């Protein structure tokens with residue numbers, strides 16, 4: 001099946017400032033795709049360009065095979081979007097805003113909408129002007145999750161939500177996935193992305209620096225090894241695949257090892273008589289920090 005969304009060497013300048021330098025990725029049907037990077041990296045700018053709110057300076061994006069800029073109107077009928085900064089109409093109640101957002105997208109208030117209002121614990125009788133950031137996000141989330149769409153785009157949707165509500169959000173995203181919908185989720189909460197996303201793009205200063213599944217990214221990275229042996233761990237530090245070697249005692253150490261050399265390293269260790277061994281694959285946070293730390297030059301040994 002064709003990709004739901006493709007972004008091809010997208011660039012965006014604001015005056016002289018190049019907010020997007022080179023953004024390329026695609027989303028497969030039925031996939032939850034994570035878009036991660038710190039504040040200012042270009043996540044929202046990418047999403048606004050995808051939605052046809054901003055016109056790209058160079059490059060191209062397509063959604064459902066149509067051009068994101070030229071065909072925005074027809075694309076939007078099949079998209080549900082929750083912006084990072086949810087602005088509501090201050091004098092409408094939360095419930096009125098939800099119904100209004102739904103109608104703007106050609107949708108209706110259904111039993112599902114009521115269910116979502118309950119699950120997100122939202123008081124819809126209050127005026128939108130009295131809402132906190134989290135409540136404004138809930139309004140947009142309720143409208144999005146009760147919409148029938150093929151692609152759901154969430155721009156840092158949980159930044160104002162408490163952990164309980166974040167769980168509701170995650171449950172709803174997984175429910176969408178189960179019905180074959182595609183999701184683009186921008187986030188800087190790595191645990192959220194780690195738990196939910198099939199594939200991930202990491203963005204740094206307007207450039208995609210890595211795209212793939214967490215497993216693929218792990219294959220490019222290093223695991224942490226804690227080991228205790230009977231004989232001294234001499235010579236280990238000198239192995240090319242071993243990094244950040246720290247000996248606690250002559251027979252006890254912690255170090256990181258390149259993913260492709262784990263087997264070989266364990267063979268070496270077993271000759272020294274292993275009494276204890278744990279290997280921990282990198283978390284998304286480890287990977288993320290590693291990519292970000294590479295900026296100034298070679299990474300540490």
Ligand SMILES: Nc1ncnc2c1ncn2[C@@H]1O[C@H](COP(=O)(O)OP(=O)(O)O)[C@@H](O)[C@H]1O
Pocket residue numbers: 014017019037038039040041042043044045046
């Ligand atoms: N309308 C705009 N005019 C000028 N600069 C902008 C505009 N929108 C975003 N930027 C700049 O582009 C960069 C990327 O911003 P943004 O896409 O909002 O990042 P993120 O969503 O990853 O936090 C930032 O440096 C931001 O200040």
Ligand SMILES: [Mg+2]
Pocket residue numbers: 043044045084155156
């Ligand atoms: Mg943003």
